[in-house]
Amino acid sequence: MNSPFLNRRKAAPFLFFLKHYLFWVLVFFVQRLVFVLYYCDSFSKAGSTRLVQSFAYGLRLDLSMAGYFAVIPLLLFIVQQFTKAAFFRKTVRIYTWVLLMVTVLISGGDLGIYENWGVKLNYRAVSMLAHPAEAMETSKSAPLSLLFMIMLAEIIIAGFLYRLVLSRMNMPTGKSTGNERISYAAQLITIAGLIFLSIRGGWQQIPINESTAYFSSFPVANHAAVNTAWHLSSSFLKNRFSGQKNMYTYLPEREATERVNDLYGTGGGDSTLLVLTQQRPNIVFIQLESFTADVIAELGGDTGVAPNISKLVKEGILFTDIYASGVRTDQGIIAMLSGFPAQPQTNLVNQPEKIEHLPFLSLALKNENYHNAFYYGGELGFGRFNTIAYRAGFDRIVGLKDFSDAGLFNKWGADDKSLFDKYIKEMQHPAEPFFSYIITSSSHEPFTVPMPTVFEGSSRNEQFKNACYFTDRSLGAFFEAAKQTGWYKNTLFVLAADHGHHLPRDRRFNEPARYHIPLLLFGEVLKADYRGKKIGGTGSQTDIAPTLLKQLQVKDTAFKWGNDLLNPGRKAFAFYTFDDGFGWLSAKDTLIFDNRAKRLMYPSEGVAGLQSDSILTTGKAYLQLLYDAFLKY
Structure with a gap:
């Protein structure tokens, strides 16, 4: 009975991060559901089975994104243990709502561009904001009023989930006892390891990537499974380093060159029609x-x-x-x-x-x-x-x-x-x-x-x-x-x-x-x-x-x-x-x-x-x- 996980106060850090993950997974579930309902005509061709599968295949990326979101609260809680000022709950509340607003905007932007572009919201789309007038005119082809109402509904639902899952968590301050601090330290090490694993997607050799969410020959089913915030973040990182490394190295350079050069040969002789x-x-x-x-x-x-x-x-x-x-x-x-x-x-x-x-x-x-x-x-x-x-x-x-x-x-x-x-x-x-x-x-x-x-x-x-x-x-x-x-x-x-x-x-x-x-x-x-x-x-x-x-x-x-x-x-x-x-x-x-x-x-x-x-x-x-x-x- 002395286990810290059987004592709610002593197990508070572990329970908080468990519920923090649950909150974000539920938010991503709602956003994926909105995507599926918004493009229900496309899913009518893919079938109901693939619809359900998109939720299952998307879970690992959801957990990975939730892991990234959990890093800051983890660092804040560690700092909290060395001060008597009770800032953790208020700071995490603000942090969570800021992230929530950002993810809702990303979700709405994704709905807006997908019909025309056929892709998830990405670096190329966001880079259009450098030209706000043109971006605004492009967006006018989308039903902005409907998208605004959808984003508002997502915020309301997320607010309800926040109150249900996170708002009542009673996180202790720096006044905790010595035994509690030992318990917290053990839990924080465990939590840090779990966050790392969730971000990485597991112990496998290669860290998680979007191919994990691809399971169907119907692109819309794969795109529904891909976490939009994860995809946008990945797109930014790839473009940030796109000028430094070839992301598409498949063959030895000599073989690749021979194959491509052969595409521009004419079989000898110049038989151009001069018109x-x-x-x-x-x-x-x-x-x-x-x-x-x-x-x-x-x-x-x-x-x-x-x-x-x-x-x-x-x-x-x-x-x-x-x-x-x-x-x-x-x-x-x-x-x-x-x-x-x-x-x-x-x-x-x-x-x-x-x-x-x-x-x-x-x-x-x-x-x-x-x-x-x-x-x-x-x-x-x-x-x-x-x-x-x-x-x-x-x-x-x-x-x-x-x-x-x-x-x-x-x-x-x-x-x-x-x-x-x-x-x-x-x-x-x-x-x-x-x-x-x-x-x-x-x-x-x-x-x-x-x-x-x-x-x-x-x-x-x-x-x-x-x-x-x-x-x-x-x-x-x-x-x-x-x-x-x-x-x-x-x-x-x-x-x-x-x-x-x-x-x-x-x-x-x-x-x-x-x-x-x-x-x-x-x-x-x-x-x-x-x-x-x-x-x-x-x-x-x-x-x-x-x-x-x-x-x-x-x-x-x-x-x-x-x-x-x-x-x-x-x-x-x-x-x-x-x-x-x-x-x-x-x-x-x-x-x-x-x-x-x-x-x-x-x-x-x-x-x-x-x-x-x-x-x-x-x-x-x-x-x-x-x-x-x-x-x-």
């Missing part, structure tokens, strides 16, 4: 915001969303199997202007010093006496467009500040009609040859555009299609106006999307169709034999710059991550990245690999064979060398 009537045409490159292939009828998308692009297809060259490198605009612009693929977990544009080392299509053209101009209707600080534009050698850089008299604005700045009108107005008598890079924005969330509704309905799908229709209509007016200029007949127009979108067909965050985008060449400088042609063969945004330079017969070996799309002898493939994984596409193969779970998401492990193993090894080699290049920039 232009002149060697130095003007080039107008139009980067289309979120223009997924799902809104382009000729690519199997919904009909009637982009009728003007359909008209251009009849007179241009449409590449039918092109894929975005990543999921964000700043990834797309780097892939298309620099030919450098997107990286998982981190983003090259967040480290401006690396931008200085990139090649740029505009710089290569400037060396050929092209006059460069950059047009964007929004704030140039978003996505570090200003940093990119200046480094890329653009002579004229237009942003939101230049549209004070535009008249019509969307939530991101000047709407696409105003953007194109300004371009035409300023380009009446330009010096030739010129290269212009135009970035649209009206088809970005929250999809508010200055035109009558075309696609009736209140769902996000209809709103998205209306916004795309407005951009397409603005494009139609732009080309009609461009035809009246003296430079039109000498100009090659390039239209490509910065990335795909989960709308309007509710694409999953990692499926290839979400990355499928249009790439169209158009203009009177195209040879007659190639007008109206559709060219297949899997390709990527990173192939665009090398392809254009090849057509201009400009030799530039700096674009090492791209193939010539008009060379029939090229290796046709596409590589794209998501939160912490990649997809690999070719004419015969499709592969999706989740690096966090360390396994194939497609094809499933039961279906994957020797061919999949070889492709996976090549994909890993590609990611390894890509990240090596990222680190060296």
Whole structure:
């Protein structure tokens, strides 16, 4: 009967930390339940069994996060034993409520971004807070009132749990007796060991990581299991050290290099199709915001969303199997202007010093006496467009500040009609040859555009299609106006999307169709034999710059991550990245690999064979060398 664990006063430290763990596990249970209920439609496909499993598989990460939260109370209790001031209970109460508010905000932010991004709240999403205006506009696509009510409900429930579990704990002060202090010391050593084990996830050789929570081929079930606070903390730490160590070292460097170099061979000889009537045409490159292939009828998308692009297809060259490198605009612009693929977990544009080392299509053209101009209707600080534009050698850089008299604005700045009108107005008598890079924005969330509704309905799908229709209509007016200029007949127009979108067909965050985008060449400088042609063969945004330079017969070996799309002898493939994984596409193969779970998401492990193993090894080699290049920039 002298055991300290049978005496409530003597066992107070152990009981407190036991209940502290219980409190946080219950809080995380509530937040996971909210996630499951909020995305119940996704779980209807995954099934009720996986729903229950997500709670079970998530428990270890919950305990790990609770362990991190318990470190400060442990240190405070140790200090309490050496002073008579009774500060422990009050300090821990404040500490707990601060953490609670933070975790509730994290939970709400996770709900808000998951639908659009298909990933848990991460470093990349939080880094957008450096641009509060753009972050606010992105958030407007989410039901903020509902999210606020959910977070309020979580706080109320957590408050009830706090009163039920922790508030009545009577922790002793420094006035404890000698025997009690011996008991406390023994318990604190035990508690410290248990906290360490819970943080580490057990005695196993490798500390716990998120793959522990991955158990299903349904991403939403895995994401529900992953503790959001743990994931965000891990994401911050990984990005903090992302510039120091390659997180994706799979193969010996020589083997990885041989595999990747083989991807850019042409089998000997140069059989490029030269499709232009002149060697130095003007080039107008139009980067289309979120223009997924799902809104382009000729690519199997919904009909009637982009009728003007359909008209251009009849007179241009449409590449039918092109894929975005990543999921964000700043990834797309780097892939298309620099030919450098997107990286998982981190983003090259967040480290401006690396931008200085990139090649740029505009710089290569400037060396050929092209006059460069950059047009964007929004704030140039978003996505570090200003940093990119200046480094890329653009002579004229237009942003939101230049549209004070535009008249019509969307939530991101000047709407696409105003953007194109300004371009035409300023380009009446330009010096030739010129290269212009135009970035649209009206088809970005929250999809508010200055035109009558075309696609009736209140769902996000209809709103998205209306916004795309407005951009397409603005494009139609732009080309009609461009035809009246003296430079039109000498100009090659390039239209490509910065990335795909989960709308309007509710694409999953990692499926290839979400990355499928249009790439169209158009203009009177195209040879007659190639007008109206559709060219297949899997390709990527990173192939665009090398392809254009090849057509201009400009030799530039700096674009090492791209193939010539008009060379029939090229290796046709596409590589794209998501939160912490990649997809690999070719004419015969499709592969999706989740690096966090360390396994194939497609094809499933039961279906994957020797061919999949070889492709996976090549994909890993590609990611390894890509990240090596990222680190060296």
